[in-house]
Amino acid sequence: MEPRTLGALAAVLVVSAGFAFQHFWTGRPETVRVPETVGVAGPAAPLPTPPRAQPSPGPAPARASAPGAVQAPQAPGGSVVVVDVSGKVRHPGVHRLPAGSRVADALRVAGGVKSGTDTDGLNRARVLTDGEQVVVGGPAPPPPDAGAGPGAGTGGVPQTGPVSLNSATVEQLDTLPGVGPVLARHIVDYRTQHGGFRSVEELREVNGIGDRRFTDLQNLVRP
Known part of the structure; x- marks a missing residue:
């Protein structure tokens, strides 16, 4: 072979050897340093357990009524x-x-x-x-056996018991002793204006009833 060819071949071999060495050097194993431990974490605190939901008491069961029973309001x-x-x-x-x-x-x-x-x-x-x-x-009809007696007034209708100041009509009040149509109307007007009589004593406040007339009526009437 000619010297020039040998020189070129030698140059190629040198270059190849250089690349092989570089590849070997970069691929060698190296020692890796472990990072230092900063601190050891303690055990994690347990999460609080949520309280268990308690069942809410439901409405008490309705007591069944007997079939066919009719109840008053x-x-x-x-x-x-x-x-x-x-x-x-x-x-x-x-x-x-x-x-x-x-x-x-x-x-x-x-x-x-x-x-x-x-x-x-x-x-x-x-x-x-x-x-x-x-x-x-x-006025309500008197009982069949009711006879004339104390309590018969100007109306001629016998009274079998105290007359209700809150429910008697003008005609019924007219039967009381010493109470005529005008005074009976005053009693009804007072009853309407004040929502009724709460006691017999309120009869004193009616126009036309004095102490003497109240004394005659207090045992013959009721609220």
Whole structure:
């Protein structure tokens, strides 16, 4: 071979050897340093356990009523009043109403007042009392065995018991001794203006009733 060719071949071999050495040097294994430990973390605190939801008490089961039972209307406390509605109403008779009911409620339960009935002397806003009688359109008929006696007034109708100041008509009040149509109307007007009599003593406040007349009437009337 010629010297020039040998020189070129030698140069190639040197270059190749240099690349091989460089590749070997860069691929050698190296020691890796472990990073220093800053601190050891303690055990993590346990998360709080959420409280268990307690079942809310449901509404108490309603007590079943006996089939076919009819209950009277009840007021707070369960009290009722029993009244006798008579006269010119569609369904007269004894009716049960909640305590605190008024005359208008009794008339409604009795089917209402018949057409053409005069109700000027009837205070519909008055509060009912237990055991009273509501007479519509006129005085209640006396019992068959009732005779004339003390308490018979100018109207000639015998009285069998105290007259209710809260339910009596003008005609019924007229039967009281010393009470004429004018004074009877004053009693009804007072009753309408003040929502009824709460006691017999209120009769003193009616126009035309003095001490002497009140003394004659106090045992013959009731609220």
